[in-house]
Amino acid sequence: MRGxxxxxxxxxxxxxxxxxxxxxxxxxxxxxxxxxxTGVALVFSTHTSAGLVIQExxxxxxxxxxxxxxxRLAPDGDPRYEHDEEGPDDMSAHLxxxxxxxxxxxxxxxxxxxxxxxxxxxxxxxxxxxxxRRLVVHVTGEP
Amino acid sequence: MRGxxxxxxxxxxxxxxxxxxxxxxxxxxxxxxxxxxTGVALVFSTHTSAGLVIQExxxxxxxxxxxxxxxRLAPDGDPRYEHDEEGPDDMSAHLxxxxxxxxxxxxxxxxxxxxxxxxxxxxxxxxxxxxxRRLVVHVTGEP
Amino acid sequence: MRGxxxxxxxxxxxxxxxxxxxxxxxxxxxxxxxxxxTGVALVFSTHTSAGLVIQExxxxxxxxxxxxxxxRLAPDGDPRYEHDEEGPDDMSAHLxxxxxxxxxxxxxxxxxxxxxxxxxxxxxxxxxxxxxRRLVVHVTGEP
Numbered sequence: 001m002r003g004x005x006x007x008x009x010x011x012x013x014x015x016x017x018x019x020x021x022x023x024x025x026x027x028x029x030x031x032x033x034x035x036x037x038t039g040v041a042l043v044f045s046t047h048t049s050a051g052l053v054i055q056e057x058x059x060x061x062x063x064x065x066x067x068x069x070x071x072r073l074a075p076d077g078d079p080r081y082e083h084d085e086e087g088p089d090d091m092s093a094h095l096x097x098x099x100x101x102x103x104x105x106x107x108x109x110x111x112x113x114x115x116x117x118x119x120x121x122x123x124x125x126x127x128x129x130x131x132x133r134r135l136v137v138h139v140t141g142e143p
Numbered sequence: 144m145r146g147x148x149x150x151x152x153x154x155x156x157x158x159x160x161x162x163x164x165x166x167x168x169x170x171x172x173x174x175x176x177x178x179x180x181t182g183v184a185l186v187f188s189t190h191t192s193a194g195l196v197i198q199e200x201x202x203x204x205x206x207x208x209x210x211x212x213x214x215r216l217a218p219d220g221d222p223r224y225e226h227d228e229e230g231p232d233d234m235s236a237h238l239x240x241x242x243x244x245x246x247x248x249x250x251x252x253x254x255x256x257x258x259x260x261x262x263x264x265x266x267x268x269x270x271x272x273x274x275x276r277r278l279v280v281h282v283t284g285e286p
Numbered sequence: 287m288r289g290x291x292x293x294x295x296x297x298x299x300x301x302x303x304x305x306x307x308x309x310x311x312x313x314x315x316x317x318x319x320x321x322x323x324t325g326v327a328l329v330f331s332t333h334t335s336a337g338l339v340i341q342e343x344x345x346x347x348x349x350x351x352x353x354x355x356x357x358r359l360a361p362d363g364d365p366r367y368e369h370d371e372e373g374p375d376d377m378s379a380h381l382x383x384x385x386x387x388x389x390x391x392x393x394x395x396x397x398x399x400x401x402x403x404x405x406x407x408x409x410x411x412x413x414x415x416x417x418x419r420r421l422v423v424h425v426t427g428e429p
Contacts, residue, residue: 004147004283004290006428008324008393038151040185040281042326044393046402048342054245056191056237061226065234066241068223073216073359080354083347091351094342098352102340102405103391105246107151107187107279114279116189119245136393136400138326140283140290140426142149147290147426181294183328183424197388199334199380204369208377209384211366216359248389250294250330250422257422259332262388283426285292 007034007139012132015050015125018089020063023052023121023135027106028113030137037111039141043121044103046134049093050125051100057120070096070126093126100124108141150177150282155275158193158268161232163206166195166264166278170249171256173280180254182284187246189277192236192269194243200263213239213269236269243267251284293320293425298418301336301411304375306349309338309407309421313392314399316423323397325427330389332420335379335412337386343406356382356412379412386410394427 009030015021023043031041045052056062074095077088084091104121107114115121123133152173158164166186174184188195199205217238220231227234247264250257258264266276295316301307309329317327331338342348360381363374370377390407393400401407409419 004149006290006324008395010395038149040283042391042393044391044400046400046405048340048348048402048404053241054191055241059226059228062191062234062237065224065226066238069217069238074355081351083345083351085345091348094348095352095355098339098341098385099241101244101387105185105187105248105391107185107281109151109153109279114187114189116191116277119189119191134402136395138393140326147292181292183426196384197334198384202369205334205377205380208367208369209381212360212381242384244387248328248330248391250328250424252294252296252422257330257332259334259420262332262334 004140004142009137011135011137013123013135015131015133017128017130018125020122020124023123027121027137031108031113031139034139035143036108036139036141037143039108039139040105041108041113042103042105042138044136048097049127050123050133051097052104053100053124054104054119054121056118058118089128096126147283147285152280154278154280156266156278158274158276160271160273161268163265163267166266170264170280174251174256174282177282178286179251179282179284180286182251182282183248184251184256185246185248185281187279191240193276194240194267195247196243196265196267197247197262198265199261201261232271239269290426290428295423297421297423299409299421301417301419303414303416304411306408306410308343309409313407313423317394317399317425320425321429322394322425322427323429325394325425326391327394327399328389328391328424330422334383336419337383337410338390339386339410340390340405340407342404344404375414382412
């Protein structure tokens with residue numbers, strides 16, 4: 001055994017407002033830089049109005065349906081919300097960020113993220129306006 | 144300190160179509176094979192129409208209610224779905240896989256998964272037809 | 287490289303019944319005790335009627351809106367539930383624990399949890415009555 005090592009990077013992602021930004025390639029680059037061949041990549045979002053999700057990356061209609069479903073589940077400007085000071089997309093974004101996730105952990109097998117054939121890792125922006133989102137990628141494993 | 148080691152296995156699980164398959168025993172076997180006594184087991188699903196969840200494993204009525212609730216939350220064949228080429232259970236399965244999870248991380252204490260008394264780890268098949276699902280189990284820790 | 291080490295603690299949290307208990311400080315204390323400066327903290331709940339979530343910790347109205355939204359998503363005493371032997375808040379608690387999470391993983395950067403400015407880690411009690419909840423905190427990393 002050559003011993004377990006760690007590699008940590010903070011990456012910034014520009015979002016175009018509400019929608020999905022695929023991160024699979026950025027995270028794969030961090031894994032490559034780490035030289036880990038067998039291990040785990042943890043991706044962590046430092047925000048409560050954007051989230052992470054692993055979803056189908058082939059057909060974009062899946063993401064459109066997913067966004068529309070989130071909008072029905074946690075509607076903008078619901079009059080029952082008490083927290084509305086930042087606008088109608090503020091509280092809905094917090095709720096959607098509970099359905100998407102704050103972090104995703106992905107095994108590394110043979111130096112590659114063990115995503116399935118149709119899986120992509122996405123940052124989901126829940127606010128209407130563009131944002132710069134900060135993610136911590138932590139890689140652990142053996143070279 | 145004897146040092147941190149890793150152990151990684153890919154397991155295949157046959158599902159009978161929609162429903163829950165308990166994985167606690169399969170994952171415990173991978174932990175036993177790893178010889179890790181203190182650590183973490185990460186279970187990762189390589190699919191976007193099946194998910195993982197830790198739920199009550201004593202009374203099967205909890206799983207029936209959970210499945211019925213998922214069906215109300217993300218109904219089959221909703222006419223608002225754009226993505227429907229694989230049938231009425233296709234898009235609903237993608238949405239349900241966001242409520243269940245792509246991975247679960249479970250601490251290992253004294254060589255055993257630290258699941259609570261009533262907790263079981265389940266693979267949730269969201270498609271109507273039986274499938275073979277591929278999971279990566281990654282164990283890290285000290286012997 | 288000084289090598290990767292581990293530190294594991296079980297902590298008990300008293301909940302006042304339904305609601306949010308912030309855990310950020312308790313988990314930070316476990317991280318401090320571990321002497322890990324670069325690594326990951328995994329927090330795991332051993333319960334199926336309480337969950338973990340990372341949410342806004344500044345304005346308490348976010349938590350009130352979140353609790354009200356969960357109550358609409360998984361209502362108490364829904365006559366469609368089959369599992370009701372422990373009361374009207376039993377099955378709803380299991381469903382809510384799927385929307386919140388069984389575990390959260392947080393990177394450790396410079397000896398501190400890498401939570402964003404507005405992020406707090408919360409235990410969410412889904413049962414109406416007060417409970418003592420048991421959490422396993424597993425820290426891995428380099429000093």
